[in-house]
Amino acid sequence: MQKQITLPITGMTCANCVSTVEKGLKKLDGVAEASVNLAAEKATVTYDAEKLKEADLIGRVELVGYGVPSASIDLAITGMTCANCVATVEKGLKKLEGILDANVNLATEKATVTYVPGQVNRRDMARQVERIGYGIVEAADEQGMEDAERAARVAEVKRQEQLFLVGVIFTLPLFLMSMARDFSLLGDWAHEPWVNVIFWALATPVQFYTGWQYYVGGYKALRNGSANMDVLVALGSSVAYIYSIIVTLGKFLSSSAMMARHVYFETAAAIITLIVVGKLLEARAKGQTSEAIKKLMGLRAKTARIVQAGQEIDVPIDQVEVGDVVIVRPGEKIPVDGVVVEGSSAVDESMITGESLPVDKLAGDKVTGATINKQGLLKFQATAVGRQTALAQIIKLVEQAQGSKAPIQKLADQVAAVFVPAVIVTALATFAIWMILAPEVGFVGALIRLVAVLVIACPCAMGLATPTAVMVGTGKGAENGILFKSSAALETAHKLTAVVLDKTGTITKGQPTVTDVITLPFDLPSPSRGEGPGMGEADVLRIAASAERGSEHPLGVAIVEAAKAQSLALAEPQGFQSIAGQGIRAEVDGQKVLVGNLKLMEVEHIKLNGMKTGADRLQAEAKTAMWVAVDGRAVGLIAVADTIKEGSREAIDEMHRLGLHVAMITGDNRATAEAIAQEAGVDTVFADVLPADKAAHVQQLQAQGHVVGMVGDGINDAPALAQANVGIAIGTGTDVAMEAADVTLMRGDLRSVPQALRLSRATIRTIKENLFWAFGYNVILIPIAAGILYPFNWAPDILRQLHPILAAFAMAFSSVSVVGNSLRLRRKRV
Secondary structure (H helix, E strand, O other): OEEEEEEEOEOOOOHHHHHHHHHHHHOOOOEEEEEEEOOOOEEEEEEEOOOOOHHHHHHHHHHOOOEOOOEEEEEEEEOOOOHHHHHHHHHHHHOOOOEEEEEEEOOOOEEEEEEOEOOEOHHHHHHHHHHOOOEEOOOOOHHHHHHHHHHHHHHHHHHHHHHHHHHHHHHHHHHHHHHHHHOOOOOHHHHOHHHHHHHHHHHHHHHHHHOHHHHHHHHHHHHOOOOOHHHHHHHHHHHHHHHHHHHHHHHHOOOHHHHOOOOOHHHHHHHHHHHHHHHHHHHHHHHHHOHHHHHHHHOOOOEEEEEEOOEEEEEEHHHOOOOOEEEEOOOOEOOOEEEEEEOOEEEEOHHHHOOOOOEEEOOOOEEOOOOEEOOOOEEEEEEEOHHHOHHHHHHHHHHHHHHOOOHHHHHHHHHHHHHHHHHHHHHHHHHHHHHHHOOOOHHHHHHHHHHHHHHHOOHHHHHHHHHHHHHHHHHHHHHOOEEEOOHHHHHHHOOOOEEEEEHHHHHEEEEEEEEEEEEOOOOOOOHHHOOOOOOOHHHHHHHHHHHHOOOOOHHHHHHHHHHHHOOOOOOOOEEEEEEOOOEEEEEEOOEEEEEEOHHHHHHOOOEOOOOHHHHHHHHHOOOEEEEEEEOOEEEEEEEEEEEEOOOHHHHHHHHHHOOOEEEEEOOOOHHHHHHHHHHHOOOEEEOOOOHHHHHHHHHHHHHOOOOEEEEEOOHHHHHHHHHOOEEEEEOOOOHHHHHHOOEEEOOOOOOHHHHHHHHHHHHHHHHHHHHHHHHHHHHHHHHHHHOOOOOOOOOOHHHHOOOHHHHHHHHHHHHHHHHHHHHHHHHOOO
């Protein structure tokens, strides 16, 4: 079948580009004609739709070096009930020209559609969804869409409650009267034909009001060439209802064949009412699976206090612009992201990072929207508003992960595609087998088993098994500052056998800190004290920090910070001079001070006073030894090192407990790297590694059979993060690292890594439990409903001849149990 498509092309600059694209497309088997217009930047292609798909054409354009722009959109779908509905919507959307992919999630009730702009638009997609029998939630803007989705879910719960109420009002008296008659509690009058008419009258509102949704859903599914749960419920209840009508009419006509037969109006009514109960509980439980995303959305501030023309005014949050100066008083919520320009405070960032301790903020520090100002007044300049804020990005990531499909779901989708037709065939085969092989059971016995098979089968549980667990797992992660980009990343993380940790900024703080101050033995003279004893540690640190006050070098800054931390009174240096590659010189309190490396001491002919041994020991511990000399003599050593972060050793020990091989990768020399590795407790060290070679070392571990996770924070970690099976970016790192990663940790704490892995394992374990239940339920109970246990006297009678009402009860609670099991993840401690 010949089709024509027009694709937008990017990257073309001349006639040669046109020729390249045309030739590339024409080489595909199935392309009849390809014409490219440089001015319009479009390619019109005629091709055989049986041989090629649009994705093949786009892939070819990209292969020859050009691009086809694509976009993604989320559609909120209403009316889906099971995995078959998911397949129907996906198939329907993919039929539209310009749709590259469509993923539908039953738990979130959303379709994520990738399409070619210009070929198809949202209106076309909405019409297609409605044409195949489902609904679309419409809204003017993003906030309106969230409100509309919420309103649609509330309306659905209320509708199911109303249907359930009507079902109970009519089913309860019908069921009680029927049971009382069966147990001869009502007298002979209860067996009169007119009593069946009362039963008929009570069952009809349940069948055609409470159960009408199943007829509509079943009709739409069959119209689209598929079958879903609605078909099974409508068939099962209708068989019992119609059979009962025939018996009732037969008794009025005094048909001898019908006089002794029992009616099953209560069975038909109970089937529908019980399944509505299940749907109602499922709708409520599904609402709880998205509790985390609702909490995140609820964190957003509604208003902000900004300074305009010297006046403080309160404005709606969407009117705040980048560059506005925002004022936040103690106890108030920080409305948008920004940088503090005035004031100091402690800010509670637990809702974003999961870190319970407040973080001190001073001028120049970044603040994040939705966090709480705990103490002082802060004045900050807005740097990100609306969709660009950290909270908006987190919500987007979580929604993206929840809407994606995990690879483990593939089997459930494949089974769901053939499940309902297979159940219908099984039900008919059950009826035929009982009629042929066990004629003593009779028509009614065979019919009851047919109804039981139709009603007990549950494709819903299979459709909900994976997405509900993914929703709860990713939401739980977001609450703890762990953001999974996709459900595939969540699944792969549980398979990791090795973790590679970048050293700087990941294991270590990424900034030098003073670790040791070594002074002259007190029996040696110090130049600052004449022939008296040597200086104390505080004296050495004070004089070095005073000299370094003019320095911008990280090592000098570290010395000054250490002195400030001890509240030492620093002097103003005179004649400050920086000596490239060696250190600095300055005059402090009238003394000539040198602070630098051994080379500086040698060039300046400084007397080392026997301190070389101490310097060698510090270097062996992967520390940088800074010599301090006063008036021509060494008076002390200050050791500066990039120290291990608090919690790094604990995190690595936890990774070992999880059975992981832990490697460290660094550009540092072997001796320094080994010293850090020994302190941190890693298994393997990759030292002297150039930034471009980090990915090769990840590949090396993969070649050894490891499933590798890479943890990093810098731009130079991005290739390794992309190469790893799971890239994990520390949230204090660069945007480039986060973009390349599959998982983002909002805290700079390495302990988040084992937390993420434990959460992944718990989520996948829950998914497997759900799938085991969903498949096991159907594999075990469908044969029981068909009567496989009937020949075995040891089996309970309730199972040997499973009544359709019990089958409906089991079916109603199968999907609820899957959602309930997923909700247990919310209580999981990570």
